[in-house]
Amino acid sequence: MSQLKNDRYLRALQCLPVDYTPIWMMRQAGRYLPEYRQLRAKANDFMTMCQTPELACEVTLQPLRRFDLDAAIIFSDILTIPDAMGLGLYFEVGEGPKFAKSISQLSDIEKLPIPDPQLSLGYVMDAIRLTKKELNGKVPLIGFSGSPWTLATYMIEGGSSKSFTKIKKMLYSHPEALHLLLEKLATSVALYLNAQIEAGAQSIMIFDTWGGVLSHQSYQTFSLNYMQLILSNLKRGNKTQNVTSYVPVTFFTKGGGLWLDSIINTGCDAIGVDWTVNLSDIRQKGKVAVQGNLDPSILYADRQTIESNVDAVLKEYGTNNGHIFNLGHGIHQDTPVEHVQYLIEAVHQRSKRFHHD
Ligand code: CP3
Secondary structure (H helix, E strand, O other): OOOOOOOHHHHHHOOOOOOOOOEOOOOOOOOOOHHHHHHHHOOOOHHHHHHOHHHHHHHHHHHHHHOOOOOEEOOOOOOHHHHHHHHOEEEEOOOEEEEOOOOOOHHHHHHOOOOOHHHHOHHHHHHHHHHHHHHOOOOOEEEEEEOHHHHHHHHHHOEOOOOOHHHHHHHHHOHHHHHHHHHHHHHHHHHHHHHHHHHOOOEEEEEEOOHHHOOHHHHHHHHHHHHHHHHHHOOOEOOOOOHHHEOOEEEEEOOOHHHHHHHHOOOOOEEEOOOOOOHHHHHOOOOOEEEEEEOHHHHHOOHHHHHHHHHHHHHHHOOOOOEEEEEOOOOOOOOOHHHHHHHHHHHHHHHHHHOOO
């Protein structure tokens, strides 16, 4: 296995000193890149791209050819698990994800299988192995999954939602059915993420995109507890040898700013936060790394505005170890590509004064 040449991201996740703040961007591979759109237009539908290791690898590497990013994230989707459970994922142009089969009651949930990741999700592991080989140690590779709650929202709603009425109806009127679904998803996600680690993923991120729509009382019960259950089953390795012998886990709950203490208490290695969170508050809470948190819409602004907003985020985090620069959510698809270049240069250059390596 080739030596890792840039370990800043992994070091920051372990709160170790670095010479500048590492950066990667959620959804860094995707539609804002002309080369992605070009490949996609060649009659490659989105799932074909995910399921063809050569294409998934190519798309993963596209942003790294343009930008000096400090990590790669494997090109896939959080909805591969419900697809592997037999729901039939597809994408309608301009409409987001949809499922051919819907889940609405306990009997549907009882029938759902726990997918064997080596069989029905083997294409993700093949893509990870191929991408690791192609990266040749340039930067670490991130593996990921959705949180059980976030996956359940898509499965119960049948796709994207604004009001989440179907899943909330189940939560309040048939909580036992929802708990069974979340339990099955937690088991499936843990198996899937361990398979990704075995295939070569060097850090893991769990996207809880819709945790923030839950009430204060139900967030812990219906989302965070199941993320913690996954965490307790992950083979993270140990920190005693070198930085690559441990696989840090990042929890990202969009809109989770009010629950930072509970998230940190799960034992995750890093917490991803959106732009509503003040980074100086969170770093005072404990020994957990922090990923975030520039509002992705700032990338529409001019270079100077991008730079001053980068400064503000860096200053808020201060001179402490354990910051991974990122956007507070995925990059918008109409972001000007050269603005991403400005962002990455600004983070690398302007963060040096906060580090004394
Ligand atoms: O970050 C990366 O670069 C890695 C790839 C990645 C994708 N999706 C690629 C993708 C990751 C990490 C995801 C995660 C994901 N997928 C999340 C969690 C992160 C978040 O944004 O909160 C969610 C909620 C999904 C579900 C999903 N998949 C949605 C809502 C969509 C967008 C639908 C649309 O048309 O806008 C997708 C499709 C998707 N996943 C695209 C990409 C690049 C666009 C597909 C295309 O049309 O080419």
